[in-house]
Amino acid sequence: MTSVLAGIGHYGLWLREFIGATARHGMPKGQMMAEAFKIGIKSLPILLIISGFVGTNLALQGYNAFKPLGGQRLVGMFVALAGVRELAPIIAAAMIAAKAGTEMASQIGVMKIREQIDALEVMAVNPLAYLIAPRLVGILLMLPALTTLAIFTMLTTAYMVSVHQLGLSGHEFLQFAEEAIQPIDFFYGAVKAVIFGAIICTISCYFGFNCGKGPEGVGQATNRAVVTSSVICIVLNYFVSELLYGGAL
Secondary structure, eight states: OHHHHHHHHHHHHHHHHHHHHHHHHOOOHHHHHHHHHHHHGGGHHHHHHHHHHHHHHHHHHHHHHHGGGTOGGGHHHHHHIIIIIIIHHHHHHHHHIIIIIHHHHHHHHHHHHTTHHHHHHHTTOOHHHHHTHHHHHHHHHHHHHHHHHHHHHHHHHHHHIIIIISOOOHHHHHHHHHHHOOHHHHHHHHHHHHHHHHHHHHHHHHHHHTOOSHHHHHHHHHHHHHHHHHHHHHHHHHHHHHHHHGGGO
């Protein structure tokens, strides 16, 4: 427990140092879009595949759960509530943590053990602002967009399974889905995506900057970055949902 609290305190101090460095030095403008491309576009195929099959499973399990009660036509409502409010943001965050988070931690870790970070300091370039700020802006731009695409893919595949495999009415699926969610739910999904993106980026970069020596140290830092950021996002998802929806969830 003591080591956990010490780690949280060290992360907090490191985060304060990063914010101060970025405020003083700014960020390299040219790298922001490159980082957004790496984080967003390269993660898109795997996100679409996973979101698509999650949507099919939601439709199938929702149908099997509601059928004994005679409410199988409510599948659209079930998919919309589960997908839009909860699953799409957390799935997008998990994919980014697994792919982009590992890249951030490993790249910065390799730079540290090769003393490239020390070289930046010698050249009067603040490594925190130079290496982290573009990645943070990139993930904050792309994760809400990826979450929206995950929602669309989930609903589309669930609709296809419901109509073409389970024989439900497409009109009823869309009607109940539309009644279950409101435009504010998409905004709340984007809010969750921004929070998760900030957590994934800062934690991954933190472990990269504080990795041990040699390839083993980089591997451990990468593993800790993914595990820690994923667990924090999943735990925090409950508290953010409670804050946004309260007892209405």
